[in-house]
Amino acid sequence: MSLRTLITIAWRALVRNRVRSLLTMLGVIIGVAAVVITVSIGAGARASIAAQINGIGSNLVIVIPGNVTLNGVRTGSGAASTLTPDDGLAIAKLPHVAAVTPAVQVRTQVVAGENNWSTSVAGAAPTFTYIREWALSSGSFFTDADVAQSAKVCVLGQTVVDNLFPGGSPLGKTVLIRNVPFTVIGVLAARGQSAAGQDQDDAIVIPYTAAMERLTGNRFINALAISADDVSSIVPVENEITPLLEQRHRIVGTQEDDFSVRSLQDIANAASATASVMEYLLAGVAAVSLLVGGIGIMNIMLVSVTERTREIGLRIAVGARSSAILEQFLIEAVVLSSAGGALGIALGVLGSGAVSVFGKWPMVIPPESIVLAFVFAALTGVFFGYYPASKAAHLNPIDALRFE
Amino acid sequence: MTQTPVVRLENLRKTYAMGDQEVVALDGVDLTLEHGEFVAVMGASGSGKSTLLHMIGLLDRPTSGLYLLEGQDVSQLDGDSLADLRSRRLGFVFQSYNLLARTTSVENVELPMIYAGVPDAERRRRALAALETVGIADMAYHVSNQMSGGQQQRVAIARALVNDPGLILADEPTGALDTKSSQEIMDLFARLNRERGITVLLVTHEPDVGRRAKRIVTFRDGRIVSDTPVAGAQLDGVPA
Numbered sequence: 001m002s003l004r005t006l007i008t009i010a011w012r013a014l015v016r017n018r019v020r021s022l023l024t025m026l027g028v029i030i031g032v033a034a035v036v037i038t039v040s041i042g043a044g045a046r047a048s049i050a051a052q053i054n055g056i057g058s059n060l061v062i063v064i065p066g067n068v069t070l071n072g073v074r075t076g077s078g079a080a081s082t083l084t085p086d087d088g089l090a091i092a093k094l095p096h097v098a099a100v101t102p103a104v105q106v107r108t109q110v111v112a113g114e115n116n117w118s119t120s121v122a123g124a125a126p127t128f129t130y131i132r133e134w135a136l137s138s139g140s141f142f143t144d145a146d147v148a149q150s151a152k153v154c155v156l157g158q159t160v161v162d163n164l165f166p167g168g169s170p171l172g173k174t175v176l177i178r179n180v181p182f183t184v185i186g187v188l189a190a191r192g193q194s195a196a197g198q199d200q201d202d203a204i205v206i207p208y209t210a211a212m213e214r215l216t217g218n219r220f221i222n223a224l225a226i227s228a229d230d231v232s233s234i235v236p237v238e239n240e241i242t243p244l245l246e247q248r249h250r251i252v253g254t255q256e257d258d259f260s261v262r263s264l265q266d267i268a269n270a271a272s273a274t275a276s277v278m279e280y281l282l283a284g285v286a287a288v289s290l291l292v293g294g295i296g297i298m299n300i301m302l303v304s305v306t307e308r309t310r311e312i313g314l315r316i317a318v319g320a321r322s323s324a325i326l327e328q329f330l331i332e333a334v335v336l337s338s339a340g341g342a343l344g345i346a347l348g349v350l351g352s353g354a355v356s357v358f359g360k361w362p363m364v365i366p367p368e369s370i371v372l373a374f375v376f377a378a379l380t381g382v383f384f385g386y387y388p389a390s391k392a393a394h395l396n397p398i399d400a401l402r403f404e
Numbered sequence: 405m406t407q408t409p410v411v412r413l414e415n416l417r418k419t420y421a422m423g424d425q426e427v428v429a430l431d432g433v434d435l436t437l438e439h440g441e442f443v444a445v446m447g448a449s450g451s452g453k454s455t456l457l458h459m460i461g462l463l464d465r466p467t468s469g470l471y472l473l474e475g476q477d478v479s480q481l482d483g484d485s486l487a488d489l490r491s492r493r494l495g496f497v498f499q500s501y502n503l504l505a506r507t508t509s510v511e512n513v514e515l516p517m518i519y520a521g522v523p524d525a526e527r528r529r530r531a532l533a534a535l536e537t538v539g540i541a542d543m544a545y546h547v548s549n550q551m552s553g554g555q556q557q558r559v560a561i562a563r564a565l566v567n568d569p570g571l572i573l574a575d576e577p578t579g580a581l582d583t584k585s586s587q588e589i590m591d592l593f594a595r596l597n598r599e600r601g602i603t604v605l606l607v608t609h610e611p612d613v614g615r616r617a618k619r620i621v622t623f624r625d626g627r628i629v630s631d632t633p634v635a636g637a638q639l640d641g642v643p644a
Contacts, residue, residue, distance in 0.1 A: 316463070319487050
């Protein structure tokens, strides 16, 4: 007998008992919907974490100076004055490095007209906007020429604009940074809080040369921010930077490095691992509900076999082989569970949409989770349908025909 | 013309174990059904007539003895072969019709053809033809539970003859019907027997029904106690 015929027989039998079929499917529907929704929650959370981490910078690798030991007292990382803009230029020539910017960080009081504000002044290169993936809301960023001339120009974060120039455009105005006048040429787009809770908009960016010459007065920088050309090249880039700087800083043998290289990959991995654990947990719960759905199918199929004993006897009498009976009930179970699976996927997609609205994260439904949920649902039908089906196939036709 | 008999039973025995007792259902039955016969098997309940029907219908296996169905020894066949023989050679009619609930007549009649592997279009055509034969072509798309007992039994008979079997086995086919419907059903059997040459074996305990056959075999305690042709034999089914 063809599979199509078998499916037709099964389908007719199920349509004959619409309500019961639907109730039987309910377990699988909920199970599959739960799988789809939970996986989607996991994926959505992961995407949201990834977006936050990427917001800090694009494939970012950071080099900071190491610690110094003075008379046995060790300072913390970043205290050593070892890193120079030339190190940055050397790193920029490495393969897989997309961009480099030196970073000079000064916290100081700034004044514009009668307003003043304490903020963080960052010296950077024009690659800053690329590396930090940060656009301007108005004006323009400074150029390599500005850097070469140590030009007294600045780009303000939105918080600084709000505090120094309430109600007006700051473009073209002057800001005094440690009494040095800087002309405002641009405003950074508002970005809000960082993952660590800092207000990222509370900052002024100026050419790093200007920061070194006019603010810090030395030839060292606080950090180098490097963008790898791809997520996969973050680790290779980290691994290349270390020997390059060791060579440049003449560090040999067992001597401690005077710098350290870090990336956000570790943080990203940790966050991603957390999301994975969540996902497994949720998927486990979902799998249990699918299992319960499967047991529901078995239950109803057993009832159905008992209830249809006479029908089975008749089918045997009119020439059904026992394999045909087995196939019929097995296919009924699979059709039930697959239909339940399909409805569950529809429900799951709707549910994921709703959850993503409440969770304020992008709706991500990995296609493989849908395929997996569906296949698992169908397999549930095979597994839990087999026992009732084989019970039906082995009925004694005489007893079955007499069954009341 | 010597033809192979439809059914030949020789010293057929069937015993059941019931607890530690052995119950003899058939105790050495010899019976031959020739082509075109119309036989009523009669007897009290427990006389073995139903067991005989199940045996001939290949739903049960004899404990010992010989059963040739159209010359073929069926005692050694496996389950699938028996199913195929049931499908192609035999038609069953039951007291309680045994139609599929909430299913149209034509779909009920198609059922045996599904298992015989008849293609879709031909299945529908033959099912409608069979319903025509039993005289309820106009009810082809009626659902079984909306029909009277007599009509349902006609659907069941259409189902029994749709695969063109040589032998129709009817187990108390009029047991659930009123007198008028009973007569109509018996007329139908007589007509199928006469016009199509289908061999009919029916089990009944109603003498009126038994008399419509051409030959009456009476059972008692698992044995045949009489086997007689019916006098006049209703002159080939002239309506009573």
